[in-house]
Amino acid sequence: MNIRLIKDKLAGSTMLILTLASVLLAILVGWGLYYKSLPLLEENSVWDLLSSSVWKPSKGEFGFFAFIMGTLWVTGIAIVIALPLCLLCAIFISEYAHPRLRKIVVPVVDLLSGIPPVVFGVWGVLFVVPLIEDYIAPVFVDYPMGYSVLAGGIVLGVMIFPLIISLLLEVFSAVPKEMRDASLSMGATQWQTVKFVLLRKSKPGIIVSVVLAVSRAFGETIAVLMVCGSVIMVPGSVFDPGYPLPALIANNYGEMLSAPEYESALLFAAFLLFVIIFLFNAISRIVLGRIKRKIE
Amino acid sequence: MVFATVIIVGSFFLIVGTIVSKGFPALSWEMLSEIPSGDFYMGGEGGILNSILGSLYIAAGSSLLALIISVPIVIYINMYLKKSSWMGNLTRLGYDVLFGMPSIVYGAFGFTLMIYLGMRASLLGGIVTVTLLIIPIMVRTMDEVIRTVPKELFDASYSLGATRLETSRVVLKQVAPGILTAVLLAFGRGIGDVASVMFTAGFSNDIPKSLEDPASTLPLAVFNQLSSPVEEVQSRAYAAALVLTIIVLLISISARVLSKRLSKNKI
Numbered sequence: 001m002n003i004r005l006i007k008d009k010l011a012g013s014t015m016l017i018l019t020l021a022s023v024l025l026a027i028l029v030g031w032g033l034y035y036k037s038l039p040l041l042e043e044n045s046v047w048d049l050l051s052s053s054v055w056k057p058s059k060g061e062f063g064f065f066a067f068i069m070g071t072l073w074v075t076g077i078a079i080v081i082a083l084p085l086c087l088l089c090a091i092f093i094s095e096y097a098h099p100r101l102r103k104i105v106v107p108v109v110d111l112l113s114g115i116p117p118v119v120f121g122v123w124g125v126l127f128v129v130p131l132i133e134d135y136i137a138p139v140f141v142d143y144p145m146g147y148s149v150l151a152g153g154i155v156l157g158v159m160i161f162p163l164i165i166s167l168l169l170e171v172f173s174a175v176p177k178e179m180r181d182a183s184l185s186m187g188a189t190q191w192q193t194v195k196f197v198l199l200r201k202s203k204p205g206i207i208v209s210v211v212l213a214v215s216r217a218f219g220e221t222i223a224v225l226m227v228c229g230s231v232i233m234v235p236g237s238v239f240d241p242g243y244p245l246p247a248l249i250a251n252n253y254g255e256m257l258s259a260p261e262y263e264s265a266l267l268f269a270a271f272l273l274f275v276i277i278f279l280f281n282a283i284s285r286i287v288l289g290r291i292k293r294k295i296e
Numbered sequence: 297m298v299f300a301t302v303i304i305v306g307s308f309f310l311i312v313g314t315i316v317s318k319g320f321p322a323l324s325w326e327m328l329s330e331i332p333s334g335d336f337y338m339g340g341e342g343g344i345l346n347s348i349l350g351s352l353y354i355a356a357g358s359s360l361l362a363l364i365i366s367v368p369i370v371i372y373i374n375m376y377l378k379k380s381s382w383m384g385n386l387t388r389l390g391y392d393v394l395f396g397m398p399s400i401v402y403g404a405f406g407f408t409l410m411i412y413l414g415m416r417a418s419l420l421g422g423i424v425t426v427t428l429l430i431i432p433i434m435v436r437t438m439d440e441v442i443r444t445v446p447k448e449l450f451d452a453s454y455s456l457g458a459t460r461l462e463t464s465r466v467v468l469k470q471v472a473p474g475i476l477t478a479v480l481l482a483f484g485r486g487i488g489d490v491a492s493v494m495f496t497a498g499f500s501n502d503i504p505k506s507l508e509d510p511a512s513t514l515p516l517a518v519f520n521q522l523s524s525p526v527e528e529v530q531s532r533a534y535a536a537a538l539v540l541t542i543i544v545l546l547i548s549i550s551a552r553v554l555s556k557r558l559s560k561n562k563i
Contacts, residue, residue: 019372032409088301089303096297111545114481117515119315119540123314127310222515253404274397274401282389
């Protein structure tokens, strides 16, 4: 056989192995975390672990409820803040804005996505926390605390702006121009077109974007950890401190190698994150792929 | 809508503005050029050169490693597989999912793996973990770029009798600016991430001399110093955050400018 063809085949199989290995990595990560959390799972039922809020590592009691609630609160606040703003912003960029303005806004959003989480955290400590402590919280509660799930939610909300906007712009660009033209030529205003054509047509895409944003927010660690207060409790209001799941891992893992049970509990937390985010991502990416293929 | 856009664009400037106004006063040449002295974290003398260099080593090492791994993968799923191949789609889906994985999961996994292999927290551990983190970014970005290459280019190469491997060289030349962008994006992500290197790279006051030395990173320096009760140390954290922000912004801006300039001469 021709030497060039042999080279081609050889390179092909090498690359195939590399590709397979890299995909297997995803499975390996999941399996590794599961394997490590087995000791904990053997002693406690999953339901007990998730629903108990007693966290006493020294006594071997591991209840993740407070951490899960912390994560949910922070994520919920972030989505409530980010979604309306990003939806409006994305509509503005894709439907209303002058191309020249678009050329300014889109790069700034891109730059925002490049800012490291720890810088968001510093910003949260310097700006958001004092803002809540001095201006927002005193209006509602007696003993205002800046380090709260609200602070985490705001910082996280700003962090997921770029992700949501870029996803939404992609979804909006999938709506054919002819549809907009048809609506406009029937005498509908721009806003009516947006409301009845654009938003209706891109509903699945918007839902998918939200799911992806939620899963990004679930896993964000450092920035949230820096502003949330890290108090183990189930937050009762937005001004209470919280302790999200990733922060739990970041704060304690590494120091706790002497206690195998504790390590197992922390890796169970990582496994939990892995599973939730894996499912969310896989499902929404499949849906997003369907939407894209429909256009092509 | 204009209001929402203003808030979102404004938040970027607010963040950068806050960091600059707090970090700039604390920034000095000493901070950039010296390693921490013994009582640095109590307000003593020294700088954050160890963290700056540690971050650059980790980001550069992992970008290089990830590039070596990602290019063949992208070539394989684009050149060797058919467009509708289930394997290509599965790989893409896999990378989309991996892209969404939080870095703390990589960090925890990486550290578990390192204990299993009997490794200590080191520069090498950090590089490997960050490599895992940024491979999905590189693969996704490059994949998108390669897809924009016109089909005629492939056809022209094939019709001259080139094999797939030889054609991929033609294609790679065509997408070189895109690859550069992908590398820079991954570099920026790698330099700024902390949850993945927190356990795996360790922490040290010295500049790492070999792959087995523990290495400090800039984000970790920010994080550690910020939790200090000493005010002077806290303001150093702001300065370190400013340095990090400047590096990251420089990288992302140059990535965009370069990719625009280099793609001018493309077909």
